[in-house]
Amino acid sequence: MLDLDRLPLSRKQLRSIGRATARINLWHGSVRSGKTIASLLAFAIAVATAGPSGLIVIAGRSLQTIERNCLEPLQDPALFGPLAHHIQHTRGATTATILGRTVHLIGAADARAEGRLRGLTAQLAYVDEATLMPEGFWTQLLARLSVPGARLFATTNPDSPRHWLKSGYIDRAAELNLRAWHFRLADNPSLSPEYVADLTAEYVGLWRRRMIDGAWVVAEGAIYDQWDEAAHVVDTLPPMRRYWCGLDYGTTNPFAALLLGEGADGRLYVCAEWRHDSKIAHRQMTDAQYSAAVRAWLAGWTHPDDQTTPGVMPEWTFIDPSAASFIQQMWQDGHPGIARADNTVIDGIRSVSSLLTSGRLLVHRSCAGLLEELPGYSWDPTATARGEDKPIKIADHSADALRYVVHSTAHEWRHLLTAHQEPPT
Template sequence: MSKPNLDKIYTPKQQDIYRRCVNDDWFMLINHGAKRSGKTVLNNDLFIQELLHVRQIADKFRIDTPQYILAGATLGTIQQNILTELTNKYGIQFTFDKLNNFTLFGVYVIQCGHSTIGHLGKIRGMTAFGAYVNEGSLANPEVFDEIKSRCSGPGARMLTDTNPDNPEHWLLKDYIQNKDSSILSYGFELDDNTFLDERYRRNIKNTTPSGMFYDRNIKGLWVSGEGVVYQDFDKNVHTITRDELKEIKLDRYFAGLDWGYQHFGAIVVFGMDGEDNVYLIEEHAYQHKEIDFWVETARGIKARYGNIHFYCDSARPEYVMRFGKEKFKAINADKSVLSGIEAVATLIKQKRFYVLYDETSRFRDEIYKYAWNDKTGEPIKESDDVMDAIRYGIYTASKLKRLSLEKK
């Protein structure tokens, strides 16, 4: 392929990696770094090249059906991140057997999840001629090691891509920072993707939350958070008064709920306007309250705002069931910590989150104390009760909205 054609297909960084992968001997390639930086696009193309390479080796050794592992956090993410992209780009149609596997270029590709230890069973004992591990930092380390061990066929190689995680992560310490010549690793930052529109790049930078999320998502760094979680929260920007709220037309409402007893339990109520700005308009945070108290509180909320959704902490399933029996729309919240915090922090960064500051005393107490644990990469479990309820509500509501839009 000529140089001008490569320039139309790959960024300079992708070209350098592609040439090295084609010309050098290696066992593992790990492309890691910022979102939208081009690492998965390159690995998807290398996946096609690897299957053709496997077929050549299999022909040499007279192997009819060489096997290859395609792993992701779930089968759904494999479909979304890899197979659909290849279909859209090259028109490849995948035909799956009853085990959700497929054959391409004469290679039998076994799909498997890697995020839990339960995924081991599908690949244990097999001989693979290679593997492609998508979202490697989300893999269970034992499953990742098993995938590596299965790559025992002649000339077998592993492709991996991942976004950054905390600086103590096993993938970083055991593989990316490993100086063995059989491991190739490349870090990507957003600006490496020279095909991105400059306006898009500027907007992504300006709306990505400060601190850890910016360092990971834009710079591609393996860092933990430091200091206050919501660094972009500004009392002069993100607060409103009751009189100001009266001038805003809110057309949707929902609530987040964190159960508690020794620590604070909390129900927070949100309103949304036509531009999808989110307003924290009620806070109910108390210690030493039984379920009957929270039922009565929810009745009052329902009377004021209608039969809204309550996105609930799933740690007390009997409480969620009680809410259901009381005819509230109680749904188990998605409690993903970092994704949830990022959703809230993004709203704050974009100046689309506002709070009735004078009427939310627990919020006032927590917002400046809610801090990162720089060793675990997650927030310290203190001053987090209203913060958790906010995260449950906003992230679950936004996720369900995305899913409903995707189904249309």
């Protein structure tokens, strides 16, 4: 059932599986480097040989990420052969059956998840995306692994070198009952050269070092350090194939709306911007007034080269998910294609960074607020010192609107990163 010789594993994967006998076993490194497959196999072997005492747990950011990152791969015969037929799970259920053993699935989105471990005695645990776990949850889980011979298996992409997992555990491996294996993209021999090249093109700067090289590197200084006004700002726009809109809501803070278009030349363009700063205007606006203003702005905007066709209707309008009352107002006013923006900050920044570096994202000179914010959009050094990547929350309203609309449409433009076009000059 667990015949490793029949699986296409690298020597590094096989070594890590065979040596995963410490109390804490950690696979870390770049995306698609083979670390997850190795860690899941090691965990499955441990489940197959575990005694009857103590619970078995899989923890992740959410139940959905556990299903996607752990259970679905385990159920894939192409990856795990006959083992896949011994994994049973009903989507949405908080337990699964692996090799006849009941496994409890625990989402740990915030510090409150620690309470779900109280009173639990475990013999095996698997943690998906460990750097995303609250430190208190991780500490409590280790405390609950109290059965003799209990083991924890975990996998993660790198983060800041000051992250608690790096400084408190990986760097102290010699002091702890811990084994860690570092994987790079090149460690996965099953990937084609074309795929490696395409994936490498999707990550730039800090993200390339983390996600491709598997390095634990610090975020510091300007977030968009590749920003170059001479290269990224344009005075003209090509014909557009489609449009989307991103909105960052504010009452005492500025309200920012951006119109993003996909040009016929295969690049994305921030075509226009609408902002209201109540401190400058000395007047706050209600949700109804904001809705009317945004809809009027879109209805009145014209492409600079097509003045005969006023108005634009974005396919989707992505709104700050915390602005529930404004989202409701836009629905009531009949604005089509309303969606809550994907507000995953770090992933959103990475999406914008990739487009800027590849020359696939340009900004029209009329977007004054965005052009003012982008050069100063910086990492928070206080958060960096704590091992966290967070932007400084100052002058970031148009930058947030950009992140909302870019990251929420990533599935629509991802192919542009690997298109063989010359960057702008």
